Amino acid sequence: MMIELFHRRYSFPKILTFGFLIIILIGTLLLSLPISIRPGETPDFMTALFTSTSATCVTGLTLVPTATHWSLFGQVVIAMLMEVGGLGFMTFAVMMSLLIRSRMRMSTRLLTQEALNLEHLSQFNVVYLIIRLSLIIQVVGMVFLWFDFKNRYGWLKGIWFSIFHAISAFCNAGFDLTGNSLEDYVQDPYLLTVMAMLIIAGSFGFLVWQDLLLFHKRRCLSLHTQLVLRTGAVLFVLSVIIYTITEHNLTQFSNHLTFGQRVFNTIFMSITPRTAGLTTFPYTKLSAAGISFTIILMFIGGAPGSTAGGIKTTTIGLLVIQSLATLRGQRDTTFAHRRFTDENIFRALTLMVVALAFLLISILILVETQALPKHDSLAYVTFEATAAFGTTGISLGITPSLNFAGKLVIMALMFVGRVGIYTVMYSIFNAHPKQRDYHYPKESVLIG
Amino acid sequence: MMIELFHRRYSFPKILTFGFLIIILIGTLLLSLPISIRPGETPDFMTALFTSTSATCVTGLTLVPTATHWSLFGQVVIAMLMEVGGLGFMTFAVMMSLLIRSRMRMSTRLLTQEALNLEHLSQFNVVYLIIRLSLIIQVVGMVFLWFDFKNRYGWLKGIWFSIFHAISAFCNAGFDLTGNSLEDYVQDPYLLTVMAMLIIAGSFGFLVWQDLLLFHKRRCLSLHTQLVLRTGAVLFVLSVIIYTITEHNLTQFSNHLTFGQRVFNTIFMSITPRTAGLTTFPYTKLSAAGISFTIILMFIGGAPGSTAGGIKTTTIGLLVIQSLATLRGQRDTTFAHRRFTDENIFRALTLMVVALAFLLISILILVETQALPKHDSLAYVTFEATAAFGTTGISLGITPSLNFAGKLVIMALMFVGRVGIYTVMYSIFNAHPKQRDYHYPKESVLIG
Ligand SMILES: [K+]
Ligand SMILES: [K+]
Helix, strand or coil, X not given: CEEEECCEEEEHHHHHHHHHHHHHHHHHHHHHCHHHECCCCCCCHHHHHHHHHHHHCCCXXXXXXXXXXXXXXXXXXXXXXXXXXXXXXXXXHHHHHHHXXXXXXXXXHHHHCCCCCCCCCCHHHHHHHHHHHHHHHHHHHHHHHHHHHHHHXXXXXXXXXXXXXXXXXXXXXXXXXXXXXXXXXXXXXXXXXXXXXXXXHHHHCHHXXXXXXXXXXXXXXXXHHHHHHHHHHHHHHHHHHHHHHHCHHHCCCCCCCXXXXXXXXXXXXXXXXXXXXXXXXXXXXXXXXXXXXXXXXXXHCCCCCCCCCCCCHHHHHHHHHHHHHHHCCCCCCEECCEEECHHHHHHHHHHHHHHHHHHXXXXXXXXXXXXXXXXXXXXXXXXXXXXHHCCCCCCCCCHHHCCHHHHHHHHHHHHHHHHCHHHHHHHHHCCCCCCCCCCCCCECCCCC | CEEXXXXXXXXXXXXXXXXXXXXXXXXXXXXHCHHHECCCCCCCHHHHHHHHHHHHCCCCCCCCCHHHHECHHHHHHHHHHHHHHHHHHHHHHHHHHHHHHHHHHHHHHHHHCCCCCCCCCCHHHHHHHHHHHHHHHHHHHHHHHHHHHXXXXXXXXXXXXXXXXXXXXXCCCCCCCCCCCCHHHCCCHHHHHHHHHHHHHHHHCHHHHHHHHCHHHHCCCCHHHHHHHHXXXXXXXXXXXXXXXXXXXXXXXXXXXXXXXXXXXXXXXXHHHHCCCCCCCCHHHCCHHHHHHHHHHHHHXXXXXXXXXXXXXXHHHHHHHHHHHHHCCCCCCEECCEEECHHHHHHHHHHHHHHHHHHHHHHHHHHHHCCCCCCCHHHHHHHHHHHHHCCCCCCCCCHHHCCHHHHHHHHHHHHHHHHCHHHHHHHHHCCCCCCCCCCCCCECCXXX
């Protein structure tokens, strides 16, 4: 996968990695301008760099409150960075996967007689379709949000809040203009539903939408889509059950909530940690069990090729299916009447090992270099580092007080979590995986 | 691998699992006797069960101080449980691996022309050799310990202390009669060296000794031995470096130590968390970074087929090698001019996934059910659960105050950590892995 650019050939991973770096740097320059901050605030290069990284990597961890530190211009820059970071990445991931698919299909077609007419879209058409579909969803979400926001903030401010939060929710970016995320909306099921829909739409990724939209024609879903939907459903149900138990159905937060509101907030709470980062409760109030479960969810993240970070639901799904097969003594790893390729499993395994190693080293560095709260420092650091790696952006509050080394580590975590471990590794080590001959009809799911 | 017993055929995993359970129950009955406890102490079934499990699984977590709660008879029972648990498991693991090896060699010999004359020992001879070698090492260690202990405790008590601690160290059991592990010996390099030697001898496992002892004849080491030695060396060096940094060369513990004593204690500290559990410092004094690194080491554990728990050094070694190969774009996972089988890698992967899932679920249950210290509860629970799973037995002190559910979880962790996830799973699910045809000359290392 090489493409021609300025008369030189670059690999996809290199373009993605350096493309993101360039966008972050442009964002940093814009956010460093005096026009980007409110009167009375002092401009700071590191704050601009951190915010630009957090926005482009759709994470949502912030050093300063977005609403009070940044001017309208600064907020527009942040919104645009979220949009470019979210859509740009999705587009790239889809283009890459289509390239891989078309190569694979060429060689497997003879064996499986699988019809080739499912995607007759050119790459340009796909990019156009993704962007159009994304913008439509966001505009629809914006309108729905506006009906709620206009009552609180008036027409004009309501429009800006709707635009910003629709982008933030769809891109799973987790930035907010309210200063306390969605805590004011804990009793507002309408707004939480709209937000949840936007978050879910963004976190599936384009390949899943395409599959679902073409389902009436194709009458089957790809292995990738089936795995994304199945692991998503399992994780969601598991999250609702566990949070209901650990947070005692939210009674520990507030006694003002009706039963229906509790259910809604538990559901919202089960969606948000896997990438969105918009919260209706301060997570410092969570029980220790809730915190540990949230850390696990953030590490897993969302679907690949979406706006999500982490090691991705398909990776965990594949590893669990593989583990169950091994425990049952089966040699083949099968799911939905397909067999995973060995290469697929090895890549999933590598991803998990490298991600764990990367995260653990980051945690060690943070614990060693930061002036931390005297109590629960390990839990706090693990939470914040995982939130950065999963590009979730939920915070227990230590991010604003990070020192220079801490900011660098968190930025590195956000960047790698977003761009992907494989992409970063391949762009650094310039590895060229050997070509495989496909002797058997297998199918791969996206990893990372 | 089935063997005839009482006219019925049992699989190895079933025998191992239920054999351990029976030993634990016998130990429990003996420790429940009034003769087992000191006058003034009250007998308690749960304490007896927990202590028997901890001793048989060579973990070392205790609800009561071994020295003051148990009578000499009780202490002898504990020493015997450690010996049976430590040697019994090692013997079984070696017998199993020899069976697998001989089966594999039969089929690979035609291809590789590998000589078959490396092990001409019958199973009975192997068992005899293991027990003899183990006892010799322990007796030698005992004599060396006695030269130190006799000065502190007198001749007679010195002998009992030497026997108990030689067993505890060699079996990596972590029980002590001093009440504060080896904290009194922080300035005693002689005793620490003897202890470290015993710990290392026990933690390598018999297959490695055999390989090393036969090296002059065979002039090569098996892939298993090479991987054990290499990962052990890497982890040791890494531990020394990291603990030197995180604990600031131990200055935070005590200013009475000379430079040489600091070096010795850092080395001891780097050996003990991977399975031994004998400590020269209270781990509550450790820095947060040191605690997190210790958790990682305990999760990894020692070599398979030894007295160690955890997911084993070879598992981590294999996964890291596989990950590096994938990142470099290589299809084959090679080490020391050999190629790992895919099955081997899949089993390592499964082990890590299942171990992580098991540990995380246990932590969630503990956090939810225990009355924990108000601060750092997550770190405390993660540490204690990993210490149980890695059969390391270092404690931050919450074990004595566990409630009924907590004791059950910790006992389950110790049992699974010791007997092995695969063994327990296979004995429950009764899975019979399909036979493979070996088409190519590959070699496996032990996993789990
Ligand atoms: K986010
Ligand atoms: K131990």
